[in-house]
Amino acid sequence: MTSMIVDRRRVCRAIATLAGLFVGFLAVLLGPAAPASAHAVLVNSDPGNGTIVPDAPNKITLNFSESVQLLSGKIQVLAPDGSRADQGDPTADGGTVTIPLRSGGGRGTYLLSYRVISADSHPVAGSLTYSVGAASATPTGTIDDTTVDPVVRALIPVGKYLGYAGLVLLVGPVLVLALLWPHRLSRRGPGRVVWTGVGLVIGSTLLAIWLQAPYSTGSGLFDVRVGDLRDVIGSTFGAIMLVRLGVICASALLLRPMLRGTGADSKTDLALLGVLGVAAIATWPLTGHPTASPVAGVSVVVDAIHVAAMAVWLGGLVMLVGFLLRQADQRELGAILPIWSRWAATAVAALIVAGVIQALIEVASLDGLFNTTYGRLILTKVGLVAIVLGVAWYSRRLVKSKAAEESPRGLRRVVWAELAVTAVVIGVTSALVQIAPPRSSEASQTAAASTTVTKTLTDKKMALQIDIFPAAVGNNSIHLYAYTPDNKPLTVVEWSATAALPSKGIEPIEIPLLRITDFHAVGDIALPAAGEWTFKVTARISDIDQSTLSTTATIN
Template sequence: MSGMTVDRRRFCRGLAALAGLLIGFFAVLAGPAAPASAHAALANSDPANGTIVPDAPNKITLNFTESVQLLNGKIQVLAPDGSRADQGEPVAEGGTVTIPLRSGGGRGTYLVSYRVISADSHPVGGSITFSVGAASATPAATIDDETVDPVVRALIPVGKYLGYAGLVLLVGPVLVLALLWPHRLSRRGPGRLVWLGLGLVAFSTLVAIWLQAPYSTGSGLFDVRVGDLRDVLGSTFGAIMLVRLGVICAAALLLRPLLRGTGNDSKTDLALLGVLGVAALATWPLTGHPTASPVAGVSVVVDAIHLAAMAVWLGGLVMLVGFLLRQADERELGAILPIWSRWAATAVAALIVAGVVQALIEVSSLDGLFFTTYGRLILVKVGLAAVVLVMAYFSRRLVRSKAAEAEPKGLRRVVWAELAVTAVVLGVTSALVQIPPARSAEASQTAGVSTTVTKTLTDNKMALQIDVFPAAVGNNSIHLYAYTLDNKPLTVVEWTATAALTAKGIEPIEVPLLRITDFHAVGDIALPAAGEWTFKVTARTSDIDQSTLSTTVTIN
């Protein structure tokens, strides 16, 4: 009895130490308040950010690097006078959001603020400006498009960790009870473990639904409104969470005979539990990074396999160290341990293969591995996993040598060490799902960065704006705008333009121009080489008046 008390004290001390380690780990991850880390990025817009257009458009188009979903009331367009310029509801199709505008918009600078949900359930916020005719003071935004409450951001990985822990305490123990558990041993202890796992998965799912509301809208933890929860439940994220809750309820009914050990658990029930397990596991990748990867179908399957292998392996270790190595006799261990050893080897192999495939998809480059937060956490996870694999190797040697059957304490110590390190690995995994993958981080750095070169030229008669896009070797678009010196549109009767690269012996090439409005002309030209190109523009404003202006543009 005293030995059991000592074991319980050691168990409690171990759990307390592990809890402290994980709390510190999540505290470091949470860090100070900062803008949301978008997992999608605004690739471009029409009108483009910072540009000047001659006439007010009837719509604005935002193109994102991934599919997005709209949030109610989180997209607005403000006119130069601060009034709302958008009209009707915006529409999202894949990664394209279209915002209809009121007709007859005035001159000046417009502000477009947006906050949407990316395919992997993370908020994406920001703003762009464009001007009609001429720039003016930028109107002040009336919605918060980027903030995420720091408490909400810190609690999300904690909730995910509880869900992963629940999977471990559910999947592995159920498999052991169904296929390896000796009939003479009581199932009360393992049954409590399974119910705890089921409860943790259900609790983490409810927490995820609640946190998604303030995470999406940028509000506080307790500022959630009924409408916010309704929007979450009506989204793809909410639908998948409801599926997970339904699977949990169905599994609870099928688990009762197995956990009681009444002998009424049929093969049909076990098969149904397997189907439900697969369905439940799929809900994790369907609300995370895999859905937004370049090969979404592969990523979802690989991530589900990764989770399943983790749950089988760690859950089986919990059953070994918590029950079998203490309660089973030498004969029973001699039958159980070799089978478990093969299971563990298979699960570890699946973990390694799935992990490598995931890393290749999400990291995509060596720079992404070493110079992004996601990549560095992957390296930390790989290092910890290597430590666990070494421990698993020694435990497998113990099993093969039969020493564990006669003296299970040594094996129990190794398994405890495996569980301690893998608990930290789960913490790293919980953090990874909240951090933009390396591929998204790299896309965010380049997306939305306009390659348009804009130059403004003046003489004593006019001001000329020239836009060159994309300012790279190959086909380029040229936009020309003419203004008076007091920044009003100036009618141009005839436009001519040339481009030359004298440093490489390229003589002036005429740019074919099309007059779009009185003061705006466009043209296309193929630039064959990189360098400092000289653009010369002549704008004739009457039969006797004209201006010729030139500038250099760097073509990459």
Template sequence: MTVDRRRAAAALAGLLFGLVCALLGPAAPASAHAALVASDPGNGTIVPDAPNKITLTFSESVQLISGKIQVLAPDSTRADQGEPQSSGSTVTIPLRSGGGRGTYLVSYRVVSADSHPVAGSITYSVGAASTPPSEQAGAESVDPVVRALIPVGKYLGYAGLVLLVGPVLVLALLWPHRLSRVGPARLVWTGLGLVLGSTVLAIWLQAPYTTGTGLFGASLTDLQDVLGSTFGAVMLVRLGVVIASAFLLRPLLRGSGGESKADLALLGVLGVGALATWPLTGHPTASPVAGVSVVVDAIHLASMSVWLGGLVMLAGFLLRNANERELGAILPIWSRWAATAVAALIVAGSVQALIEVASFKGLYDSTYGRLILVKIALAAVVIGVAAYSRKLVRNRSAETGPRTLRRVVLAELAVTAVVLGVTAALVQIPPPRTAAAAETATTTTTVTQTVADANVSLQVDVFPATVGNNSLHLYAYTLDNKPLPVVEWTATAALPAKGIEPIEVPLLRITDFHAVGDIALPAAGDWTFKFTVRTSDIDQSTLTMTVKIA
């Protein structure tokens, strides 16, 4: 095997290894990138009367999937009525009137702002709890084949950008007139094809990804829903921009001199537009500072494409075919380009990490954070190799410089292929800020307890069960779960462990069997609540329960 073939084999091995990283990165089930942070009625709560609607609130804006939200009554019949409505991060589900007593199941599957499906279910009870319905239509998992193909498609899209953006820039500004453009043109057309193919693949995969079906299980209606979504609109814009760019590229790739400065300027504008479509369908759109994240991510992607694409042109063509005089003019300029692109990568990557990871703990305590650390380590290796290559540019030898530099460039490409694989995996993994939102949602829930004696069953809801202002809801029932009229309510709260004597809770009667009250709880601990329920002139019950206040 010749030296050139060995080098090509090494570069190919790096690319394949990066692709393997992309495939293995999301081996665990793909998690939703939005979290259900609240619902009304709350998950697991008991309400006295059947509500006329259910409200679900997520940590970021969501879009509905046709037929993927339903509410099942205790007898497993449908309790929802009409189409759910979505407004930003809130989904409202209208219900049929006159719902019976027992436990209801709400199942949902929606698409988060970063194009990932969010599925789950909650329960609530009317009057009293019962065995919940068993069907959970909204909680389908993602098909493993679809899950594996999504990062592959993203990897191919990134590779296409590398073969498209960098080579076009080199051809437009650095390419010697005497050299043939046939090889670079093939490279650019390959990149164009990869971008177009990955975009079509992304549109096709999004339908089964969002609906939870198999690779060929999505219907034409599902595909139409994807095209009508924000994701579909962005993908169609990308297709249009790339196709328009193909017509402007032809004179440049032929080297006929037919390209004008206006055409090149328009090509640059289209390139910026195409690059912007990647962050518009990913994590940046769901960021707390979405505008900043989209711009930073686009800069990160553009810098990567210019740098790696330029390296491909150097290794594949210029270092082999350009003469010493031409390299003397090209390499210093390219070295400055590379240094600028690397600096932009570092700054943009750091800003992205700060936004998505949100805390130092998130770097080592989450899969997303650990992949960020891997990417940083690989980037450090590449930057070290790039620094060595710039040293070679400054101190090159006519005999050994180009050969050595080409080997160094191939090494850069091999490592950065792995970086691309890690990047393709990252976009499928929820960032720590999403996990933090989900954790907050699980810790701020209503505490519901039921206490009873021989005459009355009392349901008590305490919200949010934390130090500070809390609301109490009291519901009185007979032992066979029928509303029990109450003549008079009284309640106190005490924390004996910290010497806090009983504090009276003022109660307001809402209905015959429902009362509410507010109390400020000054300390955490196991609070003792005491309730007196008088149901007639001679009948009353005193009930006690303990609630842990965090």
């Protein structure tokens, strides 16, 4: 009868843990509404999107909000007749991408489409148009497909979840075996846990390398070509994944004697394992949001501390509930539990401090915290962690009261509860690393506000194009181009222009203009307020002929 009760309790505990893991997976799969969200933003381009330039440029420059890497064959420029206008390979320098163009491009509208990889390993795709001389029909045929195969989209966060789980089963148990494990107890069970952790980390890393190929190119899970994998391995992401594999394999060689109990006292091996552990943990932030943070050095260190604290705390709990509370006697628990309690308190404190710092960097505002998916997941994670901390506080009380040493069963139930909730926390974390932080949204809004406004005005004598950049309060550049009614450059003898904001009582302000070519003039003006501004331009084309044209433009 007693054995049946014990077996029933074990089944209940197993079900509770599996339920926690299942909910964690649901948080991974259902939490991110759009895991393919781009984290880098196109801030501006030269020529600007939708602008008309007098002469065909010899290159196009794209400026992103963070560093990007190029994908082979994923940038193209189409001429008005549908032919390729780009020539040679584009280059990337930080967040600036330069695309060389063939000379002698014809008049009309050009289409640029691109797909690149942002610093945090997410694809960024889009398109823009510009016209030479005059606008025409936009050529068809783009490669800016932002979709991601749904199977790939689902597997990426699952792979991350398995990687975090493997780290937990590797780091915490090894630390406990090295420093707290009683010599009389067998290491066979903990050894299986550690090897499971090694397998999960290696498997998730190989899966991440494979998935990055279709994720980057937008292809299907099994449509990966050798060249795609070569591009992934040759990227920063691939290099970091290879380092992780190498570090884990080297650690596995050092772990074999420890797990057999033949090399547990080797201080050299423990020191090497410590170095390799730090190197392995560092690979997690180096492939995520911290690398693209405004303070990347701080973010990488803080995130590494966050991951390490999580692995030590949860891995130690696994060892505690799985082995020590069942196998260690009262004397051994009396020595182990106070030490573990201090470790757990330190790990939790580091976890909270690092998490708060990272959230402040990524979220940056209350609006981003409450009105973005990323911010709401942060709040969800905080709520779950608060529950775990409450359970951890209770377990610490049990340790201090010595009740856990005399009757470990109560502490085991508490630790099982901690592990079930933290399984969900890991799921939320896996979702967070796939979602664009609020600072990316802010960069996108800034880019949208900092655009060139182009207006084309016509009368019987001319067609006048006005470009206003960045169309925002403060200093603005004004470009004026004059064309004949049949879109040929028109010589202007004298230019004059004013800007006014009647709705706020701002009278016309004269814009100083400099004549650049026969049909092109440029000027600068400081616009003091936002609103619907009126721009009036007078162009004298002879001693007796001139045209005065006006338009309105929204200044943000």
